[in-house]
Amino acid sequence: MDRQFTYAQEIPLDTDVLNTNLYAYIGLSKLAGAILGTGNTLVNNATCVPTAPASMQVSCGPCEIYSLQNIDNTPYSDIPADTAHQILKQGINLDATTLNITAPLTPGYSQNYLIQFGFLEQDGGATVLNYYNAADPTHPFSGPGDSGTPNFTVRADQVSIQAKSGTPAPTGSQATPTPDTGYVGGFVVTVAYGATAITAANITNYATPNSNFINETLQQKISQATGDARYAQASSVQKGQYVYAVDTGTANNYAASLSPTLTSYTAGLGIRLKVAHNNTGASTININGLGAKAITYSNGSALIGGELVAGMIASLMYDGTQFQFINSSSSSSSVNANQVQSNVYNFFADVSASVNTIKSGINSISPPIISPTAGISFYVKIANTNTGSTTLVIQQSPTANYNFNITNIDGTSLSSSQLIAGMIAEFVYDGTNLQLMNPAISSSSAVTGYQIQQNSWTSATDTGTLNHYKLVLPNTGVSGATSRAIISFNPITSNTGACKIDVFTLVNADLINIDGSPLSPYQILNNNITNVQYSAAYGAFVLLNPVIPQATLYKPIYLIDNGSSGNNYVSTTSPYAIFTQWIVGLPMYYLVPLTNTGASTFDYTPNGSIGALNIKKPNGAALVAGSMVAGMIAHFIYDGTNLQLLNPQA
Numbered sequence: 001m002d003r004q005f006t007y008a009q010e011i012p013l014d015t016d017v018l019n020t021n022l023y024a025y026i027g028l029s030k031l032a033g034a035i036l037g038t039g040n041t042l043v044n045n046a047t048c049v050p051t052a053p054a055s056m057q058v059s060c061g062p063c064e065i066y067s068l069q070n071i072d073n074t075p076y077s078d079i080p081a082d083t084a085h086q087i088l089k090q091g092i093n094l095d096a097t098t099l100n101i102t103a104p105l106t107p108g109y110s111q112n113y114l115i116q117f118g119f120l121e122q123d124g125g126a127t128v129l130n131y132y133n134a135a136d137p138t139h140p141f142s143g144p145g146d147s148g149t150p151n152f153t154v155r156a157d158q159v160s161i162q163a164k165s166g167t168p169a170p171t172g173s174q175a176t177p178t179p180d181t182g183y184v185g186g187f188v189v190t191v192a193y194g195a196t197a198i199t200a201a202n203i204t205n206y207a208t209p210n211s212n213f214i215n216e217t218l219q220q221k222i223s224q225a226t227g228d229a230r231y232a233q234a235s236s237v238q239k240g241q242y243v244y245a246v247d248t249g250t251a252n253n254y255a256a257s258l259s260p261t262l263t264s265y266t267a268g269l270g271i272r273l274k275v276a277h278n279n280t281g282a283s284t285i286n287i288n289g290l291g292a293k294a295i296t297y298s299n300g301s302a303l304i305g306g307e308l309v310a311g312m313i314a315s316l317m318y319d320g321t322q323f324q325f326i327n328s329s330s331s332s333s334s335v336n337a338n339q340v341q342s343n344v345y346n347f348f349a350d351v352s353a354s355v356n357t358i359k360s361g362i363n364s365i366s367p368p369i370i371s372p373t374a375g376i377s378f379y380v381k382i383a384n385t386n387t388g389s390t391t392l393v394i395q396q397s398p399t400a401n402y403n404f405n406i407t408n409i410d411g412t413s414l415s416s417s418q419l420i421a422g423m424i425a426e427f428v429y430d431g432t433n434l435q436l437m438n439p440a441i442s443s444s445s446a447v448t449g450y451q452i453q454q455n456s457w458t459s460a461t462d463t464g465t466l467n468h469y470k471l472v473l474p475n476t477g478v479s480g481a482t483s484r485a486i487i488s489f490n491p492i493t494s495n496t497g498a499c500k501i502d503v504f505t506l507v508n509a510d511l512i513n514i515d516g517s518p519l520s521p522y523q524i525l526n527n528n529i530t531n532v533q534y535s536a537a538y539g540a541f542v543l544l545n546p547v548i549p550q551a552t553l554y555k556p557i558y559l560i561d562n563g564s565s566g567n568n569y570v571s572t573t574s575p576y577a578i579f580t581q582w583i584v585g586l587p588m589y590y591l592v593p594l595t596n597t598g599a600s601t602f603d604y605t606p607n608g609s610i611g612a613l614n615i616k617k618p619n620g621a622a623l624v625a626g627s628m629v630a631g632m633i634a635h636f637i638y639d640g641t642n643l644q645l646l647n648p649q650a
Contacts, residue, residue, distance in 0.1 A: 001027035018079050022071075029087035032066060035218065038088050039632055041184050042066045043117045043159075044214040048187040054197035056101050058163075058189055060115065065091040065159045067119035067182075074123075076155060091119045093159040103195040104168035110192045112166040112176040114206065118183035120160035125153035163189070176206070178618055181650060184212040244272045245287070251277035253292065254285040254308075262288040267320035272313050279308040285316065285323055294322040299373045346376075350383035358382065358392040358406075358419075365394055372402055374431035379424055386419040392427065392434055404434040411536040414439070460489040460503065467495050469511065469524075470502040486533045486544065495524040501532065501541050510540035522583050523547055559590040559604065567600040568612070569593075569628075582610065588636040596628045602636070602643050616642040626650035 002023040006016055036042055047061040069089045071082040104111045128150045130140040143149040166177045171192060179185045185206035189198060209215065242258065249255030256273055271287065282302040284292035295316060296302055307325060308314055315326035352359040358380060369376070380392070394402040406414055406427065418439040419425055426437040464470035471489050487503060498518035499511040512518060516538055523546040524530055531544040562572035571590060582604075590602075599622040603612035615623055615636075627648040628634055635646040 001030075014078055018077050022076065022079065026071065026087055029089060032090060033068075033088035036066055036088065036214075038068045038086075039629065040212055041068075041117075041119070042214050043184060043186060043212055046117060046186050046213060048115050048189070048203055050198045050200060050203070051098065054199060056103070056191075056196065056198060058099050058101060058115070058198055058203065060097045060099065060161045060186075062093050062095060063117070063159055064093070065117055065119050067091070069119060069121070072155075073121075089119060089121070089157055091121075091157045091159045093161070097159075097161045099161065099163040101163060101189055101191055101198060102165075103191045104193050106168060107193050108170055109168045110171040110174045110190060111168040112174050113189040113191070114164040114166065114177050114179065114185055115187040115189060116162050116164055116179045116183040117186050117212075118160040118162070118180070120158045121155065122158070123152035123155050126150040127153050129153075186210070186213070240272060243270055244274075246274045247276035249277070249286065252279050252281055252283045254283060254295070255287075256285065257288050262290060265290055265293065265318050267318060269318040271316050271323075273316060275308050275310055275312050275314050277308075278306070278310050279303055280305045283308060293318065295325050296322045298324050299375060301371070301373065347379040347381075349381045352383055352393075355384045356386050356388060356390045358390065360394050362395045369394060369402060372404075372429055374429055376429045378427045378434070380427065382419050382421055382423050382425050384419075385417055385421045386414055387416050389413040390419060404429065405432075406436055407433045408439065409435045409437065410534070458487050460487050462489045462492050464492070464502070466493050467497060468500045468502075468508075473503070486531055488529055488531050491524050491526050491528065491530050494522055494526045495519055496521045499524070503532075503534075503541065506534075510538075511543060512538060512540050513546065514542050514544070519543060519546070521585075557586065557588045559588055561591065561593045562605060564593050567596045567598055567623075569600060569602045569615075570605060571602070572605045582613065582638045584638055584640045586638060588638075590634045590636060592628045592630055592632050592634050595626060595630045596623055597625045599623055600628065613638070613643040615645050617648050618644055618646060623648065624650055 002019075004016055004019045004023065006012065042065070044064045044066070045061070046063040048058055049061070051057045051059050066088055068086050071085050071087055072079070073083060074081050099115065101113055102111075128143050128148060130142065131144055131146070133139055133141050133146070143151070160183075162180075162183070164177050164180065166175055168174065174190070176185075176188050188204050188206055190202050190204070191198065195202075242260075245256035245258055247254050247256055254273065254275070254277075256271065258271065262269075265287070271285075273285070281304065283295045285295055286292045294302065295308075300322070303325065316323040317326060318324075346365070348360045348365060350358045351361050360380075378392075390406045392404045392406055394404075404427075408414065408418075411433070414436065418436065420440045423440060427434040428437055429435075458473070460471035460473050462469050463472060469489070469491060471487060473487070497520070500508050501511040502508065510518075511532065513523075523543060525547050528547060529545075532541045533544055534540075535542045559571035562570045564570050569590070569592075600615045601612045602615050603609050615628075617623065617627070620642075623645065627645065627650045629649045632647075632649065636643045637646060638644075
């Protein structure tokens with residue numbers, strides 16, 4: 001940082017004062033740039049509120065802006081202009097700015113106004129100054145050469161705040177305009193036809209969070225309190241102190257406090273609780289006073305007593321509704337390895353003398369079943385070969401029984417000889433019926449090991465059209481859909497949206513995601529082996545191996561540079577590496593390696609080029625020099641033709 005020399009008895013020059021101002025100005029700007037960075041224009045302390053009383057105006061409060069600018073575009077008094085160097089300048093508004101808003105004139109229409117902030121440098125304070133008169137020093141000139149011409153006395157750096165109007169459109173379809181060059185968006189004011197006043201409900205943030213707004217002070221960022229609240233210390237994590245607490249409640253009503261203070265229950269929250277009281281029945285826990293939540297087994301059933309023992313460390317995890325008890329200490333519910341290996345708790349021999357009815361011996365299931373829940377399983381040695389629909393009876397006592405209907409896994413009733421005398425049958429309760437997991441296979445439907453290895457019966461040929469897959473299977477003996485069959489086929493087209501499928505005798509069946517939602521574009525790609533399975537629950541076929549899983553379809557992709565040059569940007573890898581063609585609407589982020597100088601292109605090359613695209617601004621215009629700046633994170637979205645740069649810098 002430079003400092004100006006002056007000497008005793010020296011005749012002072014105007015540049016002595018000007019340079020002193022300039023050197024301090026540059027020094028402060030460099031300090032601000034070191035702290036805030038110079039990549040983005042930043043606005044501090046910006047607000048936008050209705051006027052009081054409410055009117056068709058908004059008030060933007062005092063604020064500051066930090067923007068990379070030339071040192072001086074015009075001479076600073078007698079110091080020449082300097083456009084060769086840039087510094088981070090600070091514009092300051094000490095007073096509020098009032099902006100006028102006009103409602104659209106068409107009934108049923110609304111209009112968005114963008115409140116945008118830009119850096120403004122202008123000279124002011126024009127005054128006629130006294131100048132030295134060598135001929136008569138006692139009578140100074142009025143202005144240069146006694147011309148009476150005023151001179152500027154202040155070069156002011158300010159915040160320019162504007163309301164940029166969008167195009168009126170039917171309410172709900174109106175768009176917010178993009179910021180002008182040199183400006184950043186701050187707020188959006190929406191007004192409808194006939195509006196006579198603006199309220200707080202009409203004002204929203206342009207972006208949340210807004211990367212161009214300073215949302216916290218440096219002191220807040222680096223304070224110990226902030227650091228402790230935001231960042232976990234390795235030693236504390238290692239000790240488990242963030243999830244450990246001591247019970248301060250009562251039996252069956254447990255309470256604890258975590259530090260830092262827990263502010264809400266979220267699925268996945270785990271706590272290790274040092275229990276102070278034995279439970280005697282159903283129990284709850286209240287953490288940091290957020291409210292009591294039930295403690296349950298993993299199947300959702302309540303505790304019955306004796307599971308929580310004073311002095312034990314109980315591991316609990318919140319599933320979004322209640323806390324599941326991970327480690328039970330009750331001796332009455334514990335088992336040893338031999339008992340698990342022997343299936344002593346869920347195996348019995350069928351004692352029924354009747355065909356199509358399976359019975360356990362009285363009390364042969366011990367401990368007794370309290371309440372059948374989905375997921376409970378049984379292994380049964382069958383006494384009689386079935387001839388049709390079959391039921392299973394668990395005899396708890398001579399008068400207390402549980403009756404289950406037995407189905408195939410697709411929900412259909414059993415057919416003849418699916419249960420053979422002497423076989424060990426496996427059943428799993430789905431909450432309504434017992435599903436037979438290992439039906440006997442009759443000789444008429446037997447297949448060879450080679451056919452199974454080659455998928456001879458489940459490999460289909462696609463003869464369909466776009467978004468409608470028509471599958472032809474070699475086994476024409478199959479007459480209907482079964483959820484046991486996983487069908488593989490090589491699609492001849494990539495899907496562009498929701499799909500239908502023809503297979504077996506089902507025509508125009510829906511093809512959906514495993515969560516029941518319709519397919520999105522490019523979840524099926526041509527020449528990519530695709531697996532589907534019929535779901536009786538949905539009455540549709542489920543896509544088992546989507547190219548882009550539904551849950552991550554619109555997850556942003558972070559692209560890494562691979563030898564960009566000039567205005568031709570190239571990327572080859574990403575942490576996901578999941579797409580081999582451009583996908584409409586997929587957001588992508590890219591660390592720009594060099595600043596562009598004009599119209600630019602982008603290519604993604606995971607295994608060779610998938611086709612370079614022109615990069616355009618959101619309004620469709622080509623990029624200009626400086627639209628992409630080295631070091632910035634570029635935000636792209638493919639619109640079907642071009643790659644839109646959502647955050648151009650110029």
